[in-house]
Amino acid sequence: MTDHHADQPHDVRTFFAARAADWDARFPDDGPAYAAGVAELELRAGDRVLDAGCGTGRALPALRDAVGPRGTVLGADLTPEMLAAAVRAGRGRDAGLLLADVTRLPLRDAALDAVFAAGLLSHLPDSAGGLGELARVVRPGGWLALFHPVGRAALAARKGRALTPGDLRAEPNLRPLLAAAGWDLIRYVDEDARYLALALRRG
Numbered sequence: 001m002t003d004h005h006a007d008q009p010h011d012v013r014t015f016f017a018a019r020a021a022d023w024d025a026r027f028p029d030d031g032p033a034y035a036a037g038v039a040e041l042e043l044r045a046g047d048r049v050l051d052a053g054c055g056t057g058r059a060l061p062a063l064r065d066a067v068g069p070r071g072t073v074l075g076a077d078l079t080p081e082m083l084a085a086a087v088r089a090g091r092g093r094d095a096g097l098l099l100a101d102v103t104r105l106p107l108r109d110a111a112l113d114a115v116f117a118a119g120l121l122s123h124l125p126d127s128a129g130g131l132g133e134l135a136r137v138v139r140p141g142g143w144l145a146l147f148h149p150v151g152r153a154a155l156a157a158r159k160g161r162a163l164t165p166g167d168l169r170a171e172p173n174l175r176p177l178l179a180a181a182g183w184d185l186i187r188y189v190d191e192d193a194r195y196l197a198l199a200l201r202r203g
Contacts (some may be wrong), residue, residue, distance in 0.1 A: 030058060033149035033194055038062040038116060040187075040198055041145050047113040048072040052102040052134060053120040055079075057086030057095065059147075063116060064094035074107075076100040103130045110139040118147045127168055131181035140203020144183055146174075148195040155195075169195065 038059055043049060043066035051059050054075030063073045073095035077083050083097050100106055102117075103126060115134050124130035134144055148155060152170070156163050168174060174197055175185045183199035 030149045034059045034118065034147075035062040037118070037145060037147040037149075037194065037196060038066055040147075040196055041066070041114050041116060041143050043067050043071070043114060046070045048111065049074070049114045049116065050105075050107075050112050050137070051075040051095070052115050052117040053077055053123065054086065054095075054097070055082045055118070056089060057083075057091030057097075059116050059118060060086070060091045060094040072096075074098060074112075076102055076105060078102070103133050105133060105137055107137045109136055110142075112138045112142060114138065114143040114145070116145050116147065118149075121146055121168055121174075128177060128181055131178060131183065135182035135201055138201045140201055142201045144178075144199045144201070146195075146197040146199070149193075151190045151192050151195045153190075154192045169197070171197075 041049070043063070045068040047067045048071065049063050049067055051057070051063060051074070054060065054077050057075050060073060060075050064071070067073060075086065075095045076098040078099070078101050080099055083099060086092060086097060098106065102120065103124065115138055117134070120130070121127060138144065146169070150158070152163055152167060166173070168177060171185070171188045171190070174188075178185050178199050182202050184202055185197060185199050187196065187198040189196040
């Protein structure tokens with residue numbers, strides 16, 4: 001069962017590199033949606049959080065606000081051009097930015113309290129392996145938020161595609177995928193205005 005746009009990391013990098021410069025301009029109204037998605041993690045002051053596949057860093061200011069000055073915010077992305085766009089937008093002030101493949105993170109086990117991942121799942125060449133790597137770096141009892149500012153149907157319509165039964169983001173497919181990687185799906189929302197899958201790291 002697969003639902004991704006690229007089979008190899010360099011394909012993902014090529015896809016986003018060509019779009020980095022005007023990415024934010026294409027989606028100028030997503031800021032409040034990202035802030036609402038971050039709020040679902042219920043982060044506390046001092047928490048350690050990663051934005052996995054952070055892109056231009058649209059979630060980073062909200063993550064920084066949530067964990068405060070004592071907290072740790074990291075943004076990891078595979079595409080240098082996306083990270084450069086994040087810096088140009090001033091979001092490097094809110095987080096430490098890592099040029100990294102989220103399936104092989106340069107972080108120790110259980111280093112984080114939470115991971116926020118917007119639009120990531122469909123770009124992972126190995127979804128199970130990627131979710132397992134995110135589980136590795138999150139402490140037991142920590143959280144993962146898989147997010148998108150529009151739901152699956154709205155996103156498919158935007159791309160001129162139909163929803164398919166094999167879509168990994170559909171709840172019947174996602175729940176066992178998460179479970180196999182060490183996550184329990186706690187909340188699932190798929191509506192026009194947002195997509196959110198909130199999962200708890202088993203310990």
